[in-house]
Amino acid sequence: MELEIHVFHYLVVSTVMLFCGIYGFCTRKNLLAMLISVELMLNASNINFAVFNRYLFPGQLEGHFFSLFGIAIAAAETAVAIAIIINVYRNFNRVLTDDVSHMKG
Amino acid sequence: MMDLSLLDITFYATAAVIIVCSILAVTTGRIVRSATYLLFVLFGTGVIYSMLGYTYLGAVQLMVYAGGIVVLYIFSILLTRSSQTMRYRIGRGRLAAVLAATATGAVLVIFLLASQHFALVAIPQGVELPAREIGHAMIGSDKYQYVLPFEIVSVLLVACMIGAILIARRHK
Amino acid sequence: MNILSLFVLIPLLMLAGLWASRTLNQTRGVMLAGSSALLILAIGLAVEYTNLRQGGATADMLFTDSVTWYEPLHIAYSTGVDGISVVMLLLSAIIMFTGTFASWRLKPMTKEYFLWFTLLALGVFGFFISTDLFTMFLFYETALIPMYLLIGVWGSGRKEYAAMKLTLMLMGGSAFLLIGILGIYYGAGATTMNILELASMSIPANIQHIFFPLVFLGFGVLGALFPFHTWSPDGHASAPTAVSMLHAGVLMKLGGYGCFRIAIWLMPEGAQEWSGLFLVLTTISVVYGALSAVVQTDLKYINAYSSVSHCGLVLFALLMMTRTACTGAILQMLSHGLMTALFFAVIGMIYGRTHTRDIRLLGGLMRIMPFLAVAYVIAGLANLGLPGLSGFVAEMTVFVGSFEHPDLFHRVCTIIATTSIVITAVYILRTVGRILYGTCKNPEFEKLTDATWDERTAVICLIACVAALGMAPYWASTIINESVAPVIERLACS
């Protein structure tokens, strides 16, 4: 039993996901929502790694491991980002990008 | 019309879910919903990993992403009461620019992909990547083995953890 | 250890000493000791150099030495002097010595002032002893940067504007210069940065044609080449006395020296190719500066435009590319350095008392401060080329040398340039008549005092040097003439 789905179809999915992430990143003002968009983008790239690995270089595992580490790093990133956001909220009582501009030069 | 196998149907259904949920995740007006749609997207991704035979990766995806990160989001959404601050207006010009850029970008990428003429390769289904192999690759130090990145990621995780705690700690 | 390195080492020691000094007297002590040591060293070097030459030394440069400090680009700290550098070092040491006295009573932040001042001097000395393109550039920048702070902090009038303008324009020049230096380096095959070695190689003509104007312009900005001279009036007008002295006296000479040593020596064909255009610019500089000076009302502006005219004459003579003219150019650098330093010193001292430099408000100073007034007259006479003072010697050598060029175009330029000596007389005498002669217009000025001992020391030293060069030019003229020869030979070959 074999899966006969063209690589292209996977890639379309991940592309749409990536551009959704970009769109969200650019339009959202809520820091958390922006972070969600970032997750979308990360996810899209992870899919690509896995797909390319599986389809084009089936004998190797780089893509697989890259995705794996990507997930781990995304987790770490999210943890720190959320810590910062919470801290920001505590100080400004807001989590909108427009409000948090004190660090700007 | 070509006939579809169950697997094909599963894939296209997942793909549809992912695409729809992605779009909804970035367009919905309520942040809790946004997080929920993200959760669906992550689930979908996990399904795709599994279909590729990377069951382990799919499991990690479900556990870390869907199980860990999204929960973290929910908590922080509740903590920061940011559901009330999702109502905002964005400049019309800016919105147009973003839309145009993303749409063009997406079309371009898809066009590029379509013009690449990837060969249609069938992958065997139900043959998963053995966990033993993953384990060896992960802690081996030879070529194509990843103990160093693994350790580095571990250190990074620890550091992030400590950092996150320090940052989020309430200063007295 | 090479004697030349002392010229860098002593200022370094002075910097350390100034850093450590706690009281005003200690600061002054360090400056006095250091600048005297430099002066003695410069005189010693001049004597030693003359002896070696008379003893039959025929190398282009003496006291050569080289330590590579950045191998990949062949950058070395290489030193060496010829007659031109010797007289320039002597000039710098004299100006530094007198500049120390001219800022003896400067306040506030005397220590910091002298720190920057010494750093500037360090750059100048380092520039004159170096024979490595990059090291020269390094010292050149070292000399430029302190200028910004010295004018911006201790200046007067629109000092921030002036300091910014001066620094930006000179930095713009050095950007050209850097490109030019790299052009020379790669053009000559990228094997050495040492000028002496580069001079024996030949750079392809098309490369010379591209990089000669860059280097010449780069140094020309510092040498107040029209139309890049406008930093000079504002900069000089705002700078404190000793900085004006050092700047007009020595720093502007870096321009002429660099044009000669780097642009013309290393790129003779480029020089031949471009000399026409630049000759027109310098001729304009000479006449234009003098004419502008005629209607100025600020003493320092008059002098700054006069410097544009006189430094223009330096570049003008260099571009004539005859041996006598180039000798004249170097003599003019020396002479202008001394007399313009004297001028700025006296103007600074007058300004320090009257708090105005507007010649319409001044008058009758001859009776109130005879010493300064006489010094001003002497500086003025030197400027307009009175025989017996340095200006005459230099200008005559320049004109005789320029006239040696048989080409009609060069002749016409020479004749136009000679008219500047009349215009110089006009603005000098106008100023002297306005501010020194006549009756005092402001009763406040009646109470002012004449120069103090430190000011007298500075002024007398400079007058003595101006007169010495003017009365006995043989030594300077000869050693410069000998050192100019290699460059002229190279030009003749191209």
Added chain:
Amino acid sequence: MEYTLYILLLPLLSFLILALTGMKWTHRAAGLFATGLLAVAALLSWTAVADYLALAPDATGVRPELLPFCFEWLPFGHGLGINLGLLIDAPSVLMLGVISTVSLMVHIYSLGYMKGERGFQRYYAFLGLFSFAMMGLVVAPGVFQMYLFWELVGVSSYLLIGFYYTRPAAIAASKKAFIVTRFADLGFLIGILIYGYYLGTFDFRPDPAALAAGGMMLPWALGLMFVGGAGKSAMLPLHIWLPDAMEGPTPVSALIHAATMVVAGVYQVARLFPLFVTYAPEVLHAIAWVGALTALYAAIVACVQTDIKRVLAFSTISQIGFMMVALGVCTSTDPHTGGLGYMASLFHLTTHALFKALLFLGAGSVIHAVHSNEMSAMGRLAGRMPLTHITFLIACLAIAGIPPFSGFFSKDEILTACFRYSPTIGWTMTGIAALTAFYMFRLYCRIFWGKASQETEHAHESPAVMTLPLLILAALTCVMGWVPFGTFISADGTPYEIHLDMQVALTSIAFAVVAIALALTFYLNGHSTVPTRIEKACPKLHQAAYRRFYFDEMWQFVTHRIIFGCLSTPIAWFDRHVIDRFMDFMAWSANAAGEELQPLQNGRVQTYMILFLGGIVALTIILLLAAEGMF
């Protein structure tokens, strides 16, 4: 004759010592010190004259040229260089004698005239500097040394004219004198450059080979050098500084602006005379016409001036015109054929120096007594100042050309030379000589006779220290004419026996006597109405002559309107508003561009993202199109 060096060094020493330490001396000590040094120098010069004349001439009667001292002062390369040295030959030794004599007289005279003036020591210091420079000029072996000292005399003249530096008129006059002569010196300098380049030397006697090679440029060189000479010697139209220079102390006018410095131009042409005659005769004749025109102009103007020093100044200009004419009419170096003018010119230079110095010193004595320069403040002084009167009269007779005073002999030689060249110029010069007699006696009568004024009430004879030089100069004026000048100096060095051309002499005497008679009838008793009637008859001419034919106004126009108004002011404006603004604009535009681009760097990651995305998209499209071959 190495001691001739000390003739130069002694005044220099006087200058240096007084300039550096003068303020610590008393007036009396400073004056006596300077006078003493100059007396020694004068003695040495007279010895030098005697020694030189005692030298044995060679077979043709030519005395050798000596070069007792010479060294290379500033080498230029290619064998060129400025040599400083002493050239002792007949003209230079003569000039040394004249200069030191007049200078000594002025030194002595000033002890009285300048008594109690502020800056007395400074005055003597400058006199020393001037004497040094002037003597250095005349002994110059080369044209560059001449130029060097030429500038130095210019400066000492500047300093001395501006001696009363609190007076605006004196400041303006000193400035004008320096700048006008400096302007002329530009010509001199360019001439020197041409001379040096084409002849390969700055010496007065270039070697024949170089002359043959570079001779064709000599007319230019010599003509331009003459421009310098014309400036110093106040030839038309560069004469304007000299009348104003009378703002200086009167003894200075006597020394510098009558006897010595202003004849430097004549001396210069005389020095270069062999070259002029051989290579540039047309320039020489042009000089003659310039001289004649100047002489005529100055004589006319002198007739109507009322300031006695101005009258004397114009008379000086006129007399220098005579000397120039004499040089200009020469056609060869042989005094027997066409070179008489050379001798006549130097002869007149010598006699003129003495009697003009006498006139100025006499005028100074009068001014000292009445404290004014104006004729209206004078009159009937003959009885009050007998010595001054007598010596002044002698000088007037000399300049008018009445025998047996010195002026007659020298002027006669000049007129003879002129008639030999062309009768036109001869008659013109005779006419000018008559005018000279007229205005000098007008001056004489207005000062010593005519109507008395209030100021003359208290006038009395000057002290002995002032009258003594007058007497000495008067004595010299009486005897100088009998010196057999031609045996000592001539264009080619061969002796020439002066013999009066009776026709010329009698004509000129007749002219002079008539002119003097006219002047006496007009002005002797002060009641004649003829002068005022003439004045009324042609007011425009009188006014024009009084205003010196508006030359000053022309120069004023040139300097103020053209140089200041049309050149300097626009250039200064251009510099500040165009070039400087352009530089400022460059700085401003860099700054403004920064300001404009600043919003792009607003710290919003989202903006960056959009731009980044837009950039990527654009780049991709471009690359795609390029790959498709669209570009």
